[in-house]
Amino acid sequence: MDTLTRLEQTIAQRRQADPSQSYVASLHAKGLPQIARKLGEEGVEAAVAALSGSSEELVGEAADILFHLLVTLNARDIPFAAVLAELDRRDGVSGIAEKASRSQ
Numbered sequence: 001m002d003t004l005t006r007l008e009q010t011i012a013q014r015r016q017a018d019p020s021q022s023y024v025a026s027l028h029a030k031g032l033p034q035i036a037r038k039l040g041e042e043g044v045e046a047a048v049a050a051l052s053g054s055s056e057e058l059v060g061e062a063a064d065i066l067f068h069l070l071v072t073l074n075a076r077d078i079p080f081a082a083v084l085a086e087l088d089r090r091d092g093v094s095g096i097a098e099k100a101s102r103s104q
């Protein structure tokens with residue numbers, strides 16, 4: 001099982017945990033607006049790290065984004081596989097467009 005799938009499962013399990021023992025549960029206790037706000041904050045922090053942080057800082061912020069994205073998707077009951085399927089669909093679409101432009 002890959003890292004993101006494993007983390008997605010852990011997040012789903014921790015959703016029901018004691019908020020004083022679990023960061024995921026504490027986010028859920030605050031509700032979707034706070035979960036979405038954290039995702040936005042992490043995006044900004046990653047952008048700042050990309051421009052002025054070390055590689056190590058950017059890696060840390062990128063991990064924070066992926067974690068908070070998975071928490072957000074879980075809060076909306078959307079499986080991460082749906083995001084991967086959308087990326088595969090786009091890749092298929094661009095692949096078809098590329099083939100069509102090459103054959104002209």
Ligand SMILES: N=c1c2ncn([C@@H]3O[C@H](COP(=O)(O)OP(=O)(O)OP(=O)(O)O)[C@@H](O)[C@H]3O)c2ncn1[C@@H]1O[C@H](COP(=O)(O)O)[C@@H](O)[C@H]1O
Nearest residue numbers: 007010011014017021022023024025038041063064067068
């Ligand atoms: N991967 C993560 C993870 N990445 C980031 N974070 C938390 O996300 C927060 C990042 O927000 P900030 O940088 O703004 O730090 P902060 O100011 O302390 O955060 P806030 O108090 O503002 O929410 C930190 O509190 C980090 O600890 C994570 N918290 C938990 N996990 C994993 O999620 C799983 C479940 O965790 P629990 O719910 O705590 O059991 C476990 O596998 C954990 O390893």
